[in-house]
Amino acid sequence: MEILQLENITKSFFQKIAVDDVSLSLKEGEIFGLLGPNGAGKTTLIRIINRIVTPEKGIVRFKGDMMTGKSLAQIGYLPEERGLYKTMTVYDQAMFLGRLRRMSKSDVNSSLNFWLDKFEIGSWKNKRIEELSKGMAQKVQFICAILHQPNLLILDEPFSGFDPVNVELIQNELISMKNDGKTILLSSHNMKSVEDICDRAALIHQSKKILDGQVVDIREERKDGRFAIKFKGNMLGFANALWAGFELVEHIEHGNNRHTAYVKLRGENTFQDLLKVLLGQIEIESAWEVLPSMQQIFIDLVKRTA
Amino acid sequence: MRISWLVAQRELLERIKTRSFISMAIVGPLLVLLITYILFVLGGNDKSNWKVLIADPANIMEAKILANNNGSISYDFANNYVQLEEFENGKRFQKYDVLIEVNEKILINKTAYLFYREKPNFSTSMTMQFQLERRLEEVLAERFTKMTVQDYRRIKQPLTVGFRNLYDPKNESTTLDSWVGFFFGGLILFFILLFGMTILRSVSSEKSNRIVEVLLASVKPRQLMLGKIAGIGIAAIIQLGLWIIIVSFGLFVIRETLFPDMLDASKWDVAKMAKEVQNMTFQQQLNRSYGYNSFVELIYDRIQFDNMLFYFLIFLVAGYIFYGTFFAALGATSGSENDGQQFIIPIVLLLLIALWAGYYVLNNPESSLSFWFSMLPFTSPMVCMVKLAQGYNPGEGYQLFVSFGILVISSLLTLRIAGRLYTNGILQFGHRLRLNQFVKWLRNG
Known part of the structure; x- marks a missing residue:
């Protein structure tokens, strides 16, 4: 079931179009990546969903009904430009x-204790924000955004400023929330994270949506038939083993007689055929079909539409 | 409303927990008390001898005034009308510094006029007024009631003394009561400025530390603005309440300890006084005591506090909302915490104009400009306090309600306009605020 639907959303600020006729839909229990270069309109779109900004055209639906102020109680929001009151305690x-x-005091209390214990930061409870480091404050911000157990969590650049340990911690938490049936909308420049945890993604460029779909499908559709073989042995031996049915397109030497070679298939040949011809010639360490990274797709599309 | 109240609670708690709030609540009123004390201790004697002529053609006072004359003021009585010109130029009047006119109307309108050649200082003015009023109480109690003077004092109407320059007698009265109004109006402006700046700082700090976007996901900009203005406003009222309690209590303590009411006959120890009466220090003390006690009496008895405080509070609240919205809108539209500083100047200028308007009305209560000042929402919180203290002319009391009505409607209007600026400006960061942006954001509903 769709939890959030955006239909033909348009918004401009002083004659400058920020979002142009964008439609999106998010299904329950998925992580959706919202991608786009700076100034593409992602934050405006997120603000529209959160009813911070009113669109000129278009409809936002939450669980099939028109989005209202009350729906916001089921949404958690961690904006890109986020902060806390420095003199207040956690x-x-x-x-x-x-x-x-709209949470009751006892609900806030129990939920806060749960999350503080989960992140093993119970001792911070009565500390003022100004006493915490930046990373610590970011954890508190994240907890504040999910405190009310929202059905839809919107995160704008959630990994910016986090160290790799905390990025992993947050990623794991998002996956765990998804497994609990929560929906997550993630706006990020961190393409690796999008590849790792997003089920679907959309690309916004120059205020318009230019791509939308399953992350796997997006990458599958843009693959160019290349396969990578990581092996130990002689590169000449590898090249000789390939016959007319394969084309060596790229080669990386790692030293110690280790290489990664990129090969395209010709005619009716398959990946299995390639492995068959190589077996016995070299010592294969790993082999995989090369899919374009989301970063590559992102850059290609942005350049193409520029 | 619930959401705005939550915002207001947070603001309130944040304010009253700060050291500056607590120190202002204690140091502020103590400073007022100290200044009051110094005014009476150091400002006691600008001229050692004042000769006062009381023109009393109806012989109301029977040529008597408080039995224990304190030495620095001496009184003579004339049982005929004394023309001002005659008093000004007549040789036999040159030895007098002050003429007090007491005619038969005083029994009805409780108003006497005092003409001075050289303006007596505050303490001396108060002493003259105090002595005159005490004698009149005796006369009135004796003539018209069967009460003791003490009982009569409880039910009497206060006496108004118009202090006027002999050389400019047409000048409108700037009685002490009017100054009390000016003080109250000034207090409103002071609190508007003080807590208006707090609104500005609070909004811009929420912007600069970026918490505002988190808040806006649960709170509408107008709710946030209203909650902020309300929370800081309640903090202001608590601060003011503490000021009133501490100052009132302090004045009482000063009266009871430093300036005991020596004029209260029930407290006189005749034997002790006989010894001390020769002593100059005692004379000086007595003199100060006169002045101080008349002042305290003015604070406690003469001002109709229930009335004055009620209007003071409602004008403070409405005036605070009116100006507070400007400060909130300014905070929301500025690009950084320091950006709004230059735009404070017009608001402060408006407050200064309001202060000047109060002074103008103090001196020209009947002018048409005074009327318009009392109607304009920018100046009415100040001016209406002065006019209220002066007393509205019969049949013109409705003007106070019209002024208040205009102020309330204007406040609602500015809330609306500021709400629009707030909504459009609150999520704009890092720009330099310009006037044309205001216009843009105002148009963009």
Whole structure:
């Protein structure tokens, strides 16, 4: 079932179009990546979903009904430009933001304790934000965004400023939330994260949506028939083993007689045929079909439409 | 409403927990008390001898004034009308510094006029007024009631003394009561500026630390603005309440300890006084005591506090909302915390104009400009306090309600306009604020 539907959303600021006729839909229990270069209109779109900005045209539906102020109680939002009240304690901050999300005091309390324990930061509860490091404050921000157990969580650049350990921590948490049936809308420049955790993605460029679909499908559709073989042995031996049915397109030497070679198939040949001709000639360490990275697809598309 | 209240609670708690709030609540009123004390201790004697002529053609006062004359003011009585010109130029009047006119109308309108050649200082003015009023109380109690003076004092109407320059007698009265109004109006402007700046700082700091976008996902910009203005406003009222309590209590303590009411006959120890009466320090103390106690009496008895405080509070609230919206809109539209500074100047200028308008009305209560000042929402919180203290002319009392009505409607209007600026400006960061942006954001509903 679709939890969020955007239909033909258009918004401009002082005659400058920020979002141009964008339609999207998010299914329950998926992680959706919203991609796009800076200034493409992603943040405006997210603000429209959160009812911070009103669109000139178009409809936003939440669980099939028109989005209202009450729907916001089921949405969690972590904006790109985020902050906290520096002089408030973690507890007071969470209590204030939770109460704004229509939670009762006892619910805020128990939910906060749960998350603080889960992130093993229970001792921070009565610390003022100004006493915490940037990374610590970001964890608190994340907790404040999910405190009310939202059905839809919107994260704008959630990994910016996090160290790799915390990126993994947040990623794991998002996957766990998805497994619990929550939906996550993720706007990010971190393409690796999008590849790793997003089920579907859309690309916004110059205020328009130019791509939308399953991440796997997007990458599958753009593959160019290349396969990679990582092996130990002689490169000449590898090249000789290939016959007319295969084309060596790229080669990377790693040293210590180790190489990665990129090969295209010709005619009716398959990946299995390639492996068959190589077996016995070289020592294959790994082999895989090369799919374009989301980063590559992103750059190609943006350049093409520029 | 619930959401705005949550925002207001947060603001309130944040304000009252700060050291500056607590120190302002204690140091502020203590400073007022200290200044009051210094005014009476140091400002006691600008001229050692004041000769006062009381023109009393109806012989109301029977040529008597408080039995224990304190030495620095001496009174003579004339049982005929004394023309001002005659008093000004007549040789036999040259020895007098002050003429007090007491005619038969005083029994009805409770108003006496005091003409001075050289303006007596505050303490001396108060002493003259105090002595005159005490004598009149005796006369009135004796003539018209069967009460003791003490009982009569409880039910009497206060006496108004118009202090006028002999050389400019047409000048409108700037009685002490009007100054009380000016003080109250000034207090409103002071609190508007103080807490208006707090609104500005609070909004711009929410912008600069970017919490605002998190809030806007659950709160509408107008709700946020309203909650902020309300929370800071409640903090202002708490601060003001503390000021009133501490100042009132302080004045009482000063009266009871530093300036005991020596004029209260029930407290006189005749034997002790006989010894001390020769002593100059005692004379000086007595003199100060006169002045101080009349001042305290003015604060406690003469001002109709229930009335004055009620209007003071409603004009403070409406005036604060009116100006507070400007500060909130300015905070929301500025690109950085320091960006709004230059745009504070017009608001401060408006507040200064309001202060000047209060002074103008103090001196020209009947002018048409005074009327318009009392109607304009920018100046009415100040001016209406002065006019209220001066007293509205019979049949013109409705003007106070019209002024308040205009102020409330204007506040609602500015709330609407500021709400629009707030909504459009709150998520704009890092720009330099320009006037044309205001216009753009105002148009973009």
